[in-house]
Structures are given as C-alpha cells and as structure tokens.
Amino acid sequence: xxxxxxxxxxxxxxxxxxxxxxxxxxxxxxxxxxxxxxxxxxxxxxxxxxxxxxxxxxxxxxxxxxxxxxxxxxxxxxxxxxxxxxxxxxxxxxxxxxxxxxxxxxxxxxxxxxxxxxxxxxxxxxxxxxxxxxxxxxxxxxxxxxxxxxxxxxxxxxxxxxxxxxxxxxxxxxxxxxxxxxxxxxxxxxxxxxxxxxxxxxxxxxxxxxxxxxxxxxxxxxxxxxxxxxxxxxxxxxxxxxxxxxxxxxxxxxxxxxxxxxxxxxxxxxxxxxxxxxxxxxxxxxxxxxxxxx
Numbered sequence: 001x002x003x004x005x006x007x008x009x010x011x012x013x014x015x016x017x018x019x020x021x022x023x024x025x026x027x028x029x030x031x032x033x034x035x036x037x038x039x040x041x042x043x044x045x046x047x048x049x050x051x052x053x054x055x056x057x058x059x060x061x062x063x064x065x066x067x068x069x070x071x072x073x074x075x076x077x078x079x080x081x082x083x084x085x086x087x088x089x090x091x092x093x094x095x096x097x098x099x100x101x102x103x104x105x106x107x108x109x110x111x112x113x114x115x116x117x118x119x120x121x122x123x124x125x126x127x128x129x130x131x132x133x134x135x136x137x138x139x140x141x142x143x144x145x146x147x148x149x150x151x152x153x154x155x156x157x158x159x160x161x162x163x164x165x166x167x168x169x170x171x172x173x174x175x176x177x178x179x180x181x182x183x184x185x186x187x188x189x190x191x192x193x194x195x196x197x198x199x200x201x202x203x204x205x206x207x208x209x210x211x212x213x214x215x216x217x218x219x220x221x222x223x224x225x226x227x228x229x230x231x232x233x234x235x236x237x238x239x240x241x242x243x244x245x246x247x248x249x250x251x252x253x254x255x256x257x258x259x260x261x262x263x264x265x266x267x268x269x270x271x272x273x274x275x276x277x278x279x280x281x282x283x284x285x286x287x288x289x290x291x292x293x294x
Contacts, residue, residue, distance in 0.1 A: 002257050002258060003228075003256070003257050003258070003259070003260040003261055003262055003263045004153065004261065004262040004263075005262075005263065005264075005265060006149050006152070006153065006229075006262050006263060006264045006265075006269060007268065007269075008145070008149060008264055008265075008268060008269040008270055008271065008272050008273050009268045009272045011148065011149060011152060011272075011273065011276075012145070012272035012273050012275070012276035013272075013276075015148070015273075015276040015277070015279075015280060016057060016060070016061055016276050016279060019061050019276070019279045019280050019283050020060070020061040020062050022283060023061055023062040023063060023283060024062055026283075026286070026287075026292065027062065030290075030292050032286065032290050032292055033062070033063070033064045033091075034063050034064065034093050034094070034282050034283050034285070034286035035063065035064035035065075035066070035089075035091045035092040035093050035094070035282075035286070036054075036058050036063050036064070036065050036066070036092070036093070036094040036095075036096070036120065036278075036279075036282045037066045037067075037068065037086045037089075037092045037094065037095050037096070038051055038054055038055065038065075038066070038067045038068070038096045038097075038098060039067075039068045039070065039079070039082060039083070039086075039095070039096070039097045039098065040067060040068070040069050040070065040098045041070045041071075041072065041074050041079060041097075041098070041101055041102060041105065042070075042071070042072035042074075042101075042102050043072060044100070047098050047099075047100075050098070051067060051098055053275060054096075054275055054278060055067050057275050057276075057279060058279060058282070061279050063279065063282060063283075064091060064092075066092070068082060070082070072102050073102075074102075074105075075104075076104065076105045076106060076109065076110075079097075079101075079105060079110060080109065080110065080113050083095065083097070083110065083113045083114055084113065086118070087113075087114070087115040087118065092118065093118060093282060093285045093286035093289050093290075094118055094120035094278075094281060094282035094285050094286075095114050095115070095118045095119065095120065096120055096121050096278070097110050097111070097114070097121075111123045111124055111125075112124065112125065116137070116138070117138075117285060117288060117289055118285055118289070119138050120138055120141075120278055120281040120282050120285055121138070121140060121141065121278075122137070122138040122139045122140035122141070122144075122175065122281070123140065123170070123171070124138070127139075128170070128175070131175055131178045131179070132178055134182055138281055138284075138285065139175065139179065139281070140171060140172070140175045141273075141274045141275075141277035141278045141281060142171065142172050142231060142270065142273070142274045142277070143172055143175040143176040143179050144179070144273075144277045144280075144281070145270060145273025145274055145276065145277045146176060146179075146208055146229050146231065146270060146273070147176075147179045147180070147183070148273065148277075149229060149264065149269075149270070149273065150206060150227060150229060151183075153227050153261075153262045154206075154227060157184075158180070158183040158184060158185050158206075159183075159184040159185075160184065160185075160186070161183075161185045161186070161205040161206055162185070162186050162188075162203055162204045162205050162206070163180045163185040163186065163187050163188070163204060163205065163206040163207075163208070164187075164188045164190060164200065164201055164203075164204040164206070164207050164208070165177045165180070165187065165188070165189050165190065165208045165210065166190045166191075166197070166201075166207070166208065166209045166210060166211045166216075166217070166250070167190075167191065167208075167209070167210035167211040167212070167231075167250075168189055168190075168191045169210065172210040172231055173189060173191075173210050174189070176208050176210065177189045180206070180208075185206065188200065188204075197221075198218070198220070198221045201217065201221040201222065201223075202221060202222065202223050203223060204223055204226055205223065205225075205226055205227065206226065206227045206229070207221075207222065207226055207227070207228045207229070208229045208231065209228070209229070209230050209231060209232055209249065209250035209251050210231035210232065210250065211232065211250050212232060212234065212250065213232070213234070213250055214232070214234040214236060214248050214249075214250070215234075215248055215249070215250070215251065215252040215253075216250050216251070216252075217230075217250060217251040217252060217256065218252050218255055218256070219252060219255040219256045219258065219259045220259075222256060222259045222260055224259055224261075225260070225261035226259075226260050226261060227260070227261055227262045227263075228251055228256060228260045228262070228263040228264065229264050229269075229270060230249035230250055230251040230253070230263070230264050230265075230266050230269055230270065231249070231250065231270050232248070232249035232250030232251070232266065233247065233249065233266060233267075233271065234247070234248050234249065234250070235247055235248075236248055247266060247267055248266055249264075249265075249266030249269070251263070251266075253265060253266065
C-alpha cells in the first residue's frame with residue numbers, strides 16, 4: 001500500500017488562513033496589527049524571491065509588512081543600526097534578517113543584536129537556549145512546520161516514538177531534535193560520522209532528513225510504516241537540451257512511497273510550511289509583546 005502523501009502546501013494554506021483570522025480579530029477587537037520587518041542585504045536572486053514571497057503572504061494574512069532592502073556594500077554598523085531601530089519600533093513585532101549576508105558582515109553579531117522577543121527566526125542564542133531546556137520562546141520556522149506535519153499524521157501524543165533526525169545544523173537538525181524530545185519521542189541525531197546509518201534508520205517510527213544530500217535515504221533504510229519528513233531541497237545536474245535539473249529532496253521519494261506510512265514530497269512538502277510558520281511566529285510575538293490574546 002502506497003504511503004500517505006503529506007500535503008504541506010495545503011496544510012500551510014490552512015495555517016495562513018488561521019493566522020489571518022486571528023490577525024483580523026486582533027485588529028477588530030484590540031486595534032493591534034502584528035508587524036513583520038524583513039531586512040534584505042544585497043541582491044542574491046534566491047533571497048529576493050524568498051523575501052518577495054514572505055512579503056506577499058504577510059500582506060495577504062493582514063500583517064503590517066515592511067521590507068528594508070539594503071545594498072550589498074552596506075556596512076555591518078549600518079545593518080546593526082537598522083536592527084536597533086526596529087527593536088525600538090512598537091509597530092514591529094517580528095524582525096527577520098535574510099541570510100546569507102555578504103561576507104564582510106558577521107552573521108552572529110547581527111543575530112545577537114535582534115531583540116529575542118522579536119526574533120521570529122528563532123536563531124538568537126536566548127531562544128536556542130530556551131528551546132533546549134524546554135522553555136517557551138521563538139522556535140525556528142522549518143522545524144516548527146515539520147512538527148505540525150508529524151502531529152497531523154500521528155496525532156498530538158508522540159510519546160515513545162523512535163525518531164531520527166539526519167543532519168545537525170543549527171537551523172533545522174538541532175532544533176528539530178529538541179522539539180521531538182519535548183514531544184516525548186526517543187530521539188537520535190545522526191550526522192556525517194554516524195556509523196551504519198541505514199541500520200539505525202530501520203528502527204525509527206519518524207525520520208526527518210535534513211542533510212543536503214540528494215535522495216540519500218533509500219527505501220530499504222525505512223521501517224515499514226515510518227513517517228518520513230524530507231527537509232532537503234537539492235537541484236540535480238541539468239540534462240543538456242532537456243531540463244534545468246530536477247528538484248529533489250534528501251529522500252528517494254519514488255522508492256520510499258511503497259514502504260513509508262506517510263511522506264512529504266519535494267517540492268510541496270516542508271517548504272511551504274516555513275513561511276506559514278514565520279507568520280504564526282510573528283503573531284505569537286505580537287501577542288507576547290502587547291500582552292493581548294487573539
């Protein structure tokens with residue numbers, strides 16, 4: 001029996017609608033509008049497309065959306081000054097500095113400069129620490145979206161499930177592990193030095209692949225019925241005269257369809273959840289900063 005295909009695009013659309021409904025209620029009942037500020041430094045094409053999507057979806061959900069576009073030659077001091085200005089702006093509840101930044105700017109300094117209460121990316125060390133010890137705070141958008149999809153398949157109670165996260169990045173792998181642990185899963189965090197990864201994977205009820213290697217996870221790696229969340233986004237080499245290169249995840253999707261219980265496609269799985277969760281984080285930040293409820 002083929003796996004259930006987890007439709008992240010549809011789930012994300014539903015989440016954006018729920019956020020929009022709560023934003024409308026906030027506006028009508030409290031005269032409060034959640035505000036999201038995005039800073040884009042330079043003209044990286046992928047970043048420009050991504051920021052444009054964020055802006056469009058934020059406006060559609062009723063948020064106050066501001067994009068600050070700064071030249072690639074912008075100094076670190078100027079960028080830090082802009083962050084400080086937004087920290088003090090009562091109309092802004094969420095601040096996101098689009099990564100990557102130009103090489104002459106220290107990414108760590110910029111993240112550290114953002115008010116943790118407005119850090120809707122969840123990258124500030126204070127929010128990272130809160131997540132690691134089980135306290136409430138801003139949670140990185142992609143892992144948050146993954147947890148929503150997992151719970152949509154398995155239900156709210158994940159107690160006792162064996163979960164494997166492949167990849168140990170600060171943006172996805174590590175926070176994903178903490179979220180699964182908070183959900184009472186037994187969590188294994190695998191990486192490039194993990195021994196016999198296929199055998200480890202075969203024991204798992206939940207597999208989250210976030211390693212950046214095209215179609216690495218094969219069908220014979222999976223426990224039958226496992227829930228597979230593919231965070232990978234990889235472009236295969238182009239075929240001359242035919243295509244620009246197929247977009248694939250970290251999981252061999254076609255091969256795993258007949259073994260997994262549920263699986264996210266690429267594209268259309270985890271990707272759409274990231275922006276939806278950014279909007280949700282901005283709403284949560286607004287509620288916390290203004291002391292209101294939606």
